[in-house]
Amino acid sequence: MENRTDKNSYTVIFAIGMVIVVGVILAGLFGYTKPMITQNEEIEKQQNILYAMGVNENDETSAVFVSTDVAPEEFGKNITEQIVITVDSSGKILKTQTREEYVAEYNKEPYLIDVKKQQAKAKRGEPRQLPLFVGNKDGKTFYVAPIYGKGLWDAIWGYIAMDENMVVQGAYFDHKGETPGLGANIKQRYFMDDFYGEHLLTEAGVFKGITVAKGNADPKNEDKTDNEVDAIAGATITGDGVTAMIKKDLRLYLPYFETLKGN
Amino acid sequence: MGKDSKLILDPLTDNNPITIQVLGICSALAITAELEASIVMSISVLFVLGIGNVVISLMRNIIPSKIRIIVQLIVVATLVIIVDLVLKAFAYELSKTLSVFVGLIITNCIIMGRFEAFALGNGPYRSFLDGIGNALGYGVILIIVGFFRELLGSGTLLGIPVLGDPIEKTGLYAIGYENNGFMLLSPMALIVVGIIIWVQRSRNKALIED
Secondary structure, X not given: OOOHHHOHHHHHHHHHHHHHHHHHHHHHHHHHHHHHHHHHHHHHHHHHHHHHOOOOOOOOOOOOOOOOOOHHHHHHHHEEEEEEEEEOOOOOEEEEEOHHHHHHHHOOOHHHOOHHHHHHHHHOOOOEEEEEEEEEEOOEEEEEEEEXXXXXXXXXXXXXXXXXXXXXXXXXXXXXXXXXXXXXXXXXXHHHHHHOOOEXXXXXXXXXXXXXXXXXXXXXXXXXXOOEEEOOOOOHHHHXXXXXHHHHHHHOOHHHHHHHHHO | OHHXXXXXXXXXXXXXXXXXXXXXXXXXXXXXXXXXXXXHHHHHHHHHHHHHHHXXXXXXXXXXXXXXXXXXXXXXXXXHHHHHHHHHHHOHHHHHHHHHHHHHHHOOHHHHHHHHHOHHHOOHHHHHHHHHHHHHXXXXXXXXXXXXXXXXXXXXXXXXXXXXXXXXXXXXXXXXXXXXXXXXXXXXXXXXXXXXXXXXXXXXXXXXXX
């Protein structure tokens, strides 16, 4: 006797039923968890920005954020201004907005600007918004900028804190799906800490970026003006991605930093 | 009792999913460069395979045989996505550590292999034991490979330096020892797995195929 589960009609009905059941479960769960996930992601962005400017709870070896319940408060306290610089496709500054002006126009906090979408806009030749977070800690001013790029498997991003001469004062990197143990190590202290003190400009003031370099003969990273940090073994493509996003995204901030010097 | 305990113990040794069944090799290569990732992956697979086997086993009499592979794939993908969403909402930090593994779990052939080979023909309790056993057998190999790759490749275990500091030249490095960067690359995982297979088969000749 033929098994009833072998019938075509049964197969089709089962498939439809399964799609409906799974669809309802996943859609329901997604709708239920979405507000919580959004909030978690916003807090994470604040933690990332704070981390880059040195507001964190790092112990000796590992990177630790300020805890999630104090992050919004710390963010309000340490980030004194959120500037949004709008540049055209040639990199010329069109306008510079304060947080209040930006929120009034777009009804969105500048730190929630999606760098990926802004990159896509620039690609289409439209003006691009560059958020810059000005922080103050122990009397020192930090300028934190977000960067976004591609690793080996998926997106990588980060926040770079700089002083007014574009010397790195702290870096945070994260990734969506780099290989654990290799590319995923860009979010390890030993890699991120190497960026501290590195110059983004040459001595002549030309933007050069920072290259994640293999065999740069400076594994202790003592030379801070060589525009290079030591790469992670086995993570060449992720390292190249870090180099590329620093070069592409931070270059656009140079005109703004030049106006700072003018004052 | 003897039969049930075999379900747990066999995959640990003579029916190991990686070294004997040769399933799950891809993730064994991909994420064993450090011990911590191996452990996290082992626990994740333990969870998904244990529950997935029970779900498939409960559905075994109503799954149409023509589309059973697709049904299995949907079950495992749904389970993984549910876990991912719940973690993102309630344990965000943990979810970030695990996000890398989500894709690797869905495509892990051990999971599909056990659904197909065991859960479709056995009751939920025995399927659960089979899932746990195979996940443990998988985990053991992952952890062994992760241990040697991290130790010889980076000179650390769970991120803690155990052989001294390679840059300051202390510990073993003071007498000229160097980390073997090769160990961090995927092919070396295959070689470590190969050595495990060699050891295992030389101890138990019955495992050698003609």
